[in-house]
Amino acid sequence: MKRFALADSAIDSGALRQALLHPQAGGFASFEGWVRNHNDGRQVRGLRYESYVELAEKEGERIMDEAMQRFDILDLRCSHRIGDLAIGDMAVWVGVSAAHRDAAFTGCRWVIDEVKARVPIWKHEGYIEGDAGWLHPRQAE
């Protein structure tokens, strides 16, 4: 079963959440990344996510497996958009269910941090001035 997915159209977070319902679950933490209208002091018009799909799917799934090992959680899902997005669109969704809220929060936070650091997806931002550029933050070395 795959827990991580790339989505080339709007993420259906309701369906992802539904898969995490579990009679032993007492807590469910989720995170959504939304396209915001500003970044690093510039006004953003919209953006495009590109991915190295084959590797992104593998690495995303490895993050899901590691989270299941590392935290006392019941299940989790993550979906990341690729393609063109407008301000306010959901770029990424992470959901984690657990017996207790502490593991749900910690697992959810860990997953989004790992996805941002490890999964080969790149953001191409368009600015209101008409120019555009790739975001390539320096990795922790």
Add this chain to the structure above:
Amino acid sequence: MKRFALADSAIDSGALRQALLHPQAGGFASFEGWVRNHNDGRQVRGLRYESYVELAEKEGERIMDEAMQRFDILDLRCSHRIGDLAIGDMAVWVGVSAAHRDAAFTGCRWVIDEVKARVPIWKHEGYIEGDAGWLHPRQAE
């Protein structure tokens, strides 16, 4: 505007989330408490939440105001069920939007912890053996 509510029927988390959409928001963290089928080693059949409504609404709203002051967040909502709930039902929902994910996560976690510690709501659990009882955890003193 009220950000905290007691709900005597199913929480409409979609509508609550909708109120938090904001063009400056880059991150949205949410937490749901679900009624789980076990607690403290006992099998739970269902539960009932009772509240001191007048004070719970005031104290809940104070927590919302404190969170707005304390964290770099854009907006938040919290709703807590009262009345009879079955296994899997949503007991509480917290959602927080922020420019960056760190504040969204930290604020969301803080709110659910404060709500559980401070808002006069009591859980009456029914067990599969047929008995039932109030949960009155010892407060941090």
Add this chain to the structure above:
Amino acid sequence: MIEVKVRYFASLRDAAGTEQETVQTDAGDLAGLYRQLQSRHGFSWPQAHLRVAVADDFAHWDDPLREGSEVAFIPPVSGG
């Protein structure tokens, strides 16, 4: 003697057998009122484990009682 209204919640309500009652009391403060009601109803909660509210807001145990006050005793909460 003054008359106050007292509200009970959760296990305190079960122990009192009522959601609320009107009480005649000569207690000087909220702590004194709780001692009187604890002995009348046999509440097992020590005062240190409870909070107290007056007129729907949290109060201090040494706040004075006033005629007509609406007092609530609040056992440890368990929402969430």
Add this chain to the structure above:
Amino acid sequence: MIEVKVRYFASLRDAAGTEQETVQTDAGDLAGLYRQLQSRHGFSWPQAHLRVAVADDFAHWDDPLREGSEVAFIPPVSGG
């Protein structure tokens, strides 16, 4: 000389002017291949800021190159 396939992403693709190309190379390892392509395309990325993949999985810069390998150079990621 061996023949390998190279894929580029994001700003590296813009700089190379292509998503992928077939390359004849005598480089002994992935680091050597990047040095050759960096000089050919004028990539501004130092190798230390990139990761490298072979056959759709992460690889090490000192892994040897094999005939037919599919290599990808991965600039710092920015998902989320």
